[in-house]
Amino acid sequence: MATIGASRLNPIHPATVLAKVRRYEAAGFRAWPAAAVHYDGTWVVRLTAGHPAKRLNSINPLDPGDVHHLAERIARAGRRFEAYGRPLTFRMSPLAGAALSRHLDAEGWSRFDESMVMRMPLTKASVENVIDQIPLKDIGRFVSAALKVHDADPLLRPGLSEIIGAIQPEAGLFASERGDEALATLICVHDGDLAGLFDIATDKSVRRQGHGRQLILSALKWARLRGAREAWLQVEADNAPALSLYASLGFEEVYRYHYRRLPST
Known part of the structure; x- marks a missing residue:
């Protein structure tokens, strides 16, 4: 494209x-x-x-x-x-x-x-051997994890909870955890044949260890099983590590x- x-x-x-x-x-x-x-x-x-x-x-x-x-x-x-x-x-x-x-x-x-804005046909996603992961149902638990990995202000909790609760398409709340410690989080929004990945983050203490990649692949598998045919995301143009990761997964730029x-x- x-x-x-x-x-x-x-x-x-x-x-x-x-x-x-x-x-x-x-x-x-x-x-x-x-x-x-x-x-x-x-x-x-x-x-x-x-x-x-x-x-x-x-x-x-x-x-x-x-x-x-x-x-x-x-x-x-x-x-x-x-x-x-x-x-x-x-x-x-x-x-x-x-x-x-x-x-x-x-x-x-x-x-x-x-x-x-980047996109990838889900036919290109190598998810066959990815372990199935069930999204979190507890918005509060997910918000706690997301605030931690983003190192965000706890005062944003009510606002982020409200945003997530207002998402109309089906939203999968994905978190990679080690015990009670959140390692990575993302939101996958299944909207018709599109699967949008939002708020992707990995805790700075465990970056470059594959947690983000595995979480993205789990979310893509979840979305593909629900009928999505294309994944897409938004990323800052100067975020070189994220761009490298997304390109390695098969995402390509659409527009800026x-x-x-x-x-x-």
Whole structure:
């Protein structure tokens, strides 16, 4: 599949290309739901008081041609973000288009945290000899494990629990544990023929020991048995160890996105 880089946007993408991007973007919204969602034209404004993640607190443009009254709409969105105590942030996929990018450039918006969307046909997943692993049913137990391996603020527990509880497609909560010690965690969201992998992390004390790889393979086997035909994930473009792992498993880049903010925020 051809790579579509948000950093290499052409003024016009073929409709078939944008349709592929929209498919993954919609799956991502369903798999990692924001607490509040507003629409301004084809901009999806996602806000979440209980969790600061950028993908849960950002404007997501879905049509390159929707660039009317930009200053007014950005100001309106800014008031929403201010009410939530979040910095006004755009998440720029290829669906954002070149015209909006030029406008933000002209206004001095900074660009940061480029990420990749990667995919792999599950026919390529070598899971035949992988031990079956049953996902956790206890959200609280999973959240405890995830906060540990991410070395995250315990105050995020209520927000992360709310997000996981709000996932509408079937979600498998996977954790690799040694006794009571969490080693790695991930969420696999089975949505039709797609299996999205989210929040993948390994505790820093046991990295490069294969725990993440084995957990991913267990999740892919679980999803394939449920009818998923394609796995996909999002990863920061400068995360070299993760990119190496995903490439070794057979994942390939589909497109990129990045975030934009005013320097003062």
